Amino acid sequence: MTTEGTVLPLSALDRSSLPIAGGKAANLGEMLRAGVPVPPGFVLTTSAFRAAAEAANIGPKLEALASADPSDRDRLAELAAEIRAALSSVTVPDAIAEACVRAYDVELGGAAVAVRSSATAEDLPDASFAGQQDTYLGVLGKDALLDAVRRCWASLFTERAVVYRADRSIDPREVSLAVVVQRLVHARAAGVLFTANPVTGRRHEAVIDAAPGLGEAVVSGATNPDHLEVRVDTGEIVTRRLGDKRVVIEALPGGGTRHEQRADGSAEACISDTEARALAAMGARVEAHFGAPQDIEWAIDPEGKILLVQSRPITTLFPIPEGPWSSKEGPRVYFSFNVAQGVFRPFSPMGLQFWRAFSGNAARATGLWDGDPLDGAPFWAIGANRLFLDITGVLRNPLGRRVFLFASTRMEARTGAVVRTLLEDERLGLVHTPSWKTARSVARALVSIGAPRMVLRGLVKPDAVSAKIAADADATIALGEVAEGSPPSAYLDAVERMLRAPFFIFLNMPSVAVGFVALRVLRGLLGDDLDEAEVHTLLRSLPNNPTTEMDLELWALSRRVGADPASRSALREEAPLALAKRYADRSLPAVLQRELQAFLARWGARGVAEIDIGVPRWRDDPTHILGSVANYLSLGEDAAPPDVAFERGAREAERKAEELVSRARAKGVLRGEVVRFAASRVRRLMGVREAPKFGIVRIIAHARSLLLQAGRLLTQEGKLAAEDDVFFLDLRELRAVTGGTDFRALVAERRRLNTQELGRKHVPRILLSDGTEPETIAAAASSEGGxxxxxxxxxxxxxxxxxxxxxxxxxxxxxxxxxxxxxxxxxxxxxxxxxxxxxxxxxxxxxxxxxxxxxxxxxxxxxxxxxxxxxxxxxxxxxxxxxxxxxxx
The missing domain is CATH 3.50.30.10 (Phosphohistidine domain)
Structure with a gap:
């Protein structure tokens, strides 16, 4: 076989070399091109791995691995072990072995080397795969080198690596592995450098862990290293914590390594402040070259020279949101709209478009902004396909700060606690604006949206508020009518009419706010005579709440279909997914088909993560609802009926209201009547807080149906690959598609990114523009372990x-x-x-x-x-x- 291109020097590589050299080797080549000191070495390319894989006949096992269920960990582990065994015992093809040994002798002089795996699916911008494949240090001699190469090939199929790739939907047949061979640095000290703080998220704050000897002691967690945090811009060492460094790993003269356990460890720093600053500066150069924060392994040789042996992106950092105000001076404070709404998953691009448009309409209605609603108000920022509000100006305004703290404490209490801590940052000091100016701006905004009229409606006709919200939603939905047989552009026109219409739902918020103000009045009038448990009783079983109405209607549905033998049998014997398919085919038992259809006619716009237009509605897929109904039926007749409990809660709430009135009347008749009025408005309006959201969800659901119809037509015309591709574009991009622009590659990439983001485990509720996440992740446990x-x-x-x-x-x-x-x-x-x-x-x-x-x-x-x-x-x-x-x- 030919060996051309099988062995390449690291200096011949760059980021385009990923398919032949893997991520680790490609990154080393990039660092050399950036002028960063890297130990000399070469790479045994992926063509060598493929030749060995063919010799080991692992093809059938790879096919089985590709078709295995990603959740079947036992099967994945079994197949991984079989492939690993085959590669570990394979004989390195003669031509490849000769090329590898020749490079070892000529370029590295047969010295001790580090042999590192470099997979094509590692050290990537969106998936680092850190530690998934093996590294061997102190390898000396030709036979030891070839054995280490074989073991690196086999490590591509360690159980942890196979599971990691399966979780990320990476096809095992498309993954390959190169092997990096570098001269071993007989390090005086070594360790790891992060160019951004991985705990706080703060960018440009280098974090260094250092220990004597080889860096494997730090990477593997075998020792307690020195820990330093360095501000890159000033060189200030803001944190210095010395570890005991009791385990030291050193290279042996005859090959291999030695783990030395030192009883007393070392109380001395293993790197100087000057070296720490030099490491931070070198890390900043590498970060600038790659354009993203890096996780770097480094070593300092006996002469004091710093060398970098690896660099990979830090993929765990949450991306800093970007928006129109991102470039403003000083730190920006971003508040997660997703977290506030309990939607941790990413929005679809069309979902982002909708909320930008909603915000644009709201900002125009209050006179805060006069741009195009489709562009969205400038206070939005986007990070990891999630929406953030730039609240910097709010927090620096005295009134805005008080209002935000009050609202966040009640709507999402931990946000309030985080903001209080954040406000100690001197960079977020108050910008004092004359009170009269703030009051005038607020008054103008309230008058512009008709707030006085809305407040009056809440005070005088509280029961009419929910009907008004529903009517406004109906009016917006009516703008989305499209004649049958219309072209795709007509459906886009209809959606745009809905988005550009005045945001009526928002204009009703002052009516809803009357209920919250009334609760505040109650607290003020009753003071210590009102405890929090009584407030909770007063707020039980509130009327005019569409969500509780929906849930109780679903329970009633379960009782009705449970009385029908055919429906009950179907729900008990068939899986919800199968029942959902039968519903679409109109083949469910008659009672179940009819009842479910009626329920979905009213509530089918809802769904999990329903504020994203890209997510299916229950009317699209009623699997979840059918599962809930089946669950209710399994409870039997002895289950406590929720409707009875709801009615009981309403009676208890009314009794509590009367008790509060009597308590207040003891201090004056007028006080008693004011408490009666306030309690009434609390009861009749607090539940309405769910109505605006339900109205918005109905609007989103109707727009979704319009976009899907446009998607069907565009798919038929060959302009899209699938009808739901419409949710991975925004309206302007869809307009371009109707005109012939091909965005199929863009859609495919956005689908990939969406799948990747669905796996993100953590979304910060507050984030600063320097990447700092001010929230502490864990809350302190109570003294009783609670x-x-x-x-x-x-x-x-x-x-x-x-x-x-x-x-x-x-x-x-x-x-x-x-x-x-x-x-x-x-x-x-x-x-x-x-x-x-x-x-x-x-x-x-x-x-x-x-x-x-x-x-x-x-x-x-x-x-x-x-x-x-x-x-x-x-x-x-x-x-x-x-x-x-x-x-x-």
Whole structure:
């Protein structure tokens, strides 16, 4: 066989060499091109691996691995072990072995080397695969070199690497591996350098872990290294923490390495401040070259020369949001709209378009901005396909700061705590604006949207508010009518009419706000005579809430279809997915078909993560609803009916209102009447807070149906690959598609990025423009080993925990306590059988808290790390009044 291109010097590589040299080698070539000192070496390219793989006959096993279920870890491990064994024992083809040994002798003089795996699916901008393949240090001699090469090839199929790739939908047949051979640095000290702080997220703050000897001691976690944090711009060492460095790994003269355990370790720093600053500066050069923060392995030789042996992107950092105000001076503060809404998944590009348009309309209505609504108001920023609000100006304004803190404390309590800590930053000091100017601006904005009229409606006709919101949603939806047989552009015109229309839903918010103001009045009038548990009782079973109406209607549906033998049998014997397909074919039992159709006619616009137009509605896929109905039927006739509990809660709330009136009247007749009026408005308007969102969801659902029809037509014309491609473009891009522009490659890339982002584990609620995430990740546990959060619904319950990360297909047994990251209306069918609720997100006025109170189930929200710190089946006690969750050991 020919060996041309099988062995290449590192200096011949750059980022375009990824397919032949893998990520690690390509990055080393790039660093050499940037003038960064790198130990000399060469790469055995992927063509050598393919030749060895062919000799080992692993093709059939690769096919089996490609077709295996990614969730079947046992099968993945079995196949990985078989492939690994075949590669470990394969004989390196003679021509490849000769080329490798020749390069070793000529370029490295037969000295001790480091042999590192370099896969084509590692050290990438969006997936580093750090530590997934093997590295061998102190390799000396030709036979040892070829053995290390074989073991590197085999390490492409370690169980951890195979599972990692399966989780990211990377085809194992398309992955290959090169092997880097570098002269070993007999390091005086070595370690790891991050060019951005991986804990706080702060960019341009270098973090260094250092230890004597080879860097493997730091990388493998075998020793407790020195830790330094250096500000790159000033060279200031802001943190210095010396480790004991008791384990030192050194290269042996005859090959191999030695792990030395030192009883007393070392109290001396293993690198100087000057060396730390030089490392930080060198890291900054590498980061600038690659255009992204880097995770770098480095070594300092006995002469004091710094050499870099690896560099890969730090893929765990959350991208800094970008928006129109991003370039403004000083740190910007970004508040996550996604987290506030309990939607951690990324938005589709069309979903981003819609919320930009909604914000643009709202800003125009209040006179804050006069741009094109489709561009969105300038206070939006986008990071990782998620929406953020730039609240810097709000926090620096005295009134804005007070209003935001008040609102965030009630809607998402942990945000309030984070903001209070953040405001200690002197860079976010108040910009004092004369009070009269602020008052005038606010008054103008309120008058421009007709707020006085809306407030009057809430005071005088509270029960008419929800009807007005529904009517305004109907009016916007009516703008989206399209004649049958119209071209794709007509459907886009209809969607654009809906988006450019005045944002009527928003204009009703002053009416809804009357309920919140009334609650504030109650607190003020009653003072210490009103405790939080009584507030929760008053807020139980609120009328005019579309979400609770939907849930109770779903329960009633389950009772009706349960009385029909054919429907009951189908729900018990068939999977929800199969039933959903039968519903689409109109082949369900007659009663179930009719009842489900009626339910979806009213509520089919809803869904999980429903505020993103790219997500299917229940009318598109009723699998979740059918699963909920089947769950209700499995409870039997002895289950406590939620409708009865709801009515009981309403009676208790009314009795509590009368009790509060009597209590206030004891201090004066007028005070008593004001409390009566305020309590009435609280009861009749607080539930309406869900109505504007439901109206928006209905608008989104109708626009979704229009876009899908446009997508069908464009697919038929060959301009799109699939009808739902429309959600991976914005309106202007779709216009271009109708004119013949081919965006299919762009759509494919955005689909890939969306799939990648769905796997993101953490989304910050507050982020600064320098990357700092001010929130501490874990909340302190209570003295009794419990978890603390925000009281959301009074009451105390003990039961088994059921941790649910995705409501689709989830089942809550009666009395189980639902533990969730957050909830939106798509989750609430689970509330009907839950005995209690624990949420990582939310405040006392958040969606989950409101619905929990209405169903009378104890709830604590804003419990940091709840889904990780509580496991399904664990007995927990939820004290919704105290905001405590007790966890049995």
């Amino acid at each position: 978890l603390s959060g925000t009281p959301a619904s009074a009451g105390r319950v003990t039961g088994k925990a059921r941790v649910v990360l995705d409501p689709v297909g989830a089942k809550i047994e009666p009395g189980e306590i639902l533990v969730a990251p957050s909830t939106d209306p798509g989750w609430t069918p689970l509330f009907l059988t839950a005995g209690g609720l624990v949420m990582e997100m939310g405040g006392s006025m958040s969606h989950g808290a409101v619905v929990a109170r209405e169903y009378g189930i104890p709830a604590v929200v804003g419990v940091a790390g709840a889904t990780a710190r509580i496991t399904t089946g664990q007995m927990i006690t939820v004290d919704g009044g105290a905001g405590q969750v007790g966890v049995e050991a």
